[in-house]
Amino acid sequence: MTEDEDILAAEYALGLLDPTEMGLVTARVAEDAAFRARVDWWRDQLCPLVTEAETSPSADVWRRIDRALPQNDNNRRSLQRWRATAISAMAVAASLVAVVILKPLPVTPQPHVMLATLQGTGGATATVAYEATSGQLTILPGTIDTKGHDAELWIIPSDGTPRSLGVVDVNHPTHPSVPTSRRSFIQAGASFAISLEPKGGSPTGLPTGPVVSSGKLTTT
Secondary structure, X not given: OOHHHHHHHHHHHHOOOOXXXXXXXXXXXXXXXXXXXXXXXXXXXXXXXXXXXXXXOOHHHHHHHHHHOOOOOXXXXXXXXXXXXXXXXHHHHHHHHHHHHHOOOOXXXXXOEEEEEEEOOOOOEEEEEEEOOOOEEEEEEOOXXXXXXXXXXXXXXXXXXXXXXXXXXXXXXXXXXXXXXXXXXXXXOOEEEEEEEOOOOOOOOOOOOOEEEEEEOEEO
C-alpha cells in the first residue's frame, strides 16, 4: 500500500472525505480486503484516543506531584495553576478528538454523481467518478502499470468516438476538472477508458497505444 493510499484510509476512518470520495472509498472498502484492513487499523488506533483523553488523573497522582514540587510558600498556588492548565489542555484535546472522530457528517444535498469502475485484461483497475454540477472528476487509481508511458483518459459517448480528457496520474488520487467542451459527452452509458500514450499524450487526438482499462458510467 502506498503512502497516499494509507492517508486515504486514515481520512476515511476519520470521516474527513467529501461525499463523492466517501462513496468511492466505501466501494473500495467493500472490494479490497487489504485496504479494508488498513481502514480498520486506523480506526483501532484513533478511536481509543477519545476514551484516553477523557480520563482524568487520580487524586493520588496530584498528591505525588504536590510532594515533588519545591517546598515554598507558593507551591500550593503553583500546583493549582498547573493543575487547572493541565485539566484545560486535556479537555481541549478530548473535545478536538471527539469532534474529529465522533461528529457525524453533515447532511447535505447529494450532487449528481456518475461512477465507472475501469478494468482491463491485465488486471489494471481504476475508479472514476464525475460530479456533473462542478464538472470535476475524482480518479482513484488501482493497479495500472504505465511502462514508461503517459496514461490518457478518454470519454467514449454513444457515437463511439473517443474524446480526450487529458493525461492523468494513475499513481495518486487526483481531482481534475473536465473542460466545458467535453462535459456534454459524459452521460450514463458512456464509457471511460485509459490508454498508454507517448509522453505528453496522444499526438493524434485519438488513442494510439493500448487501452489498458475501461468501464461504463452509471448514475449513483
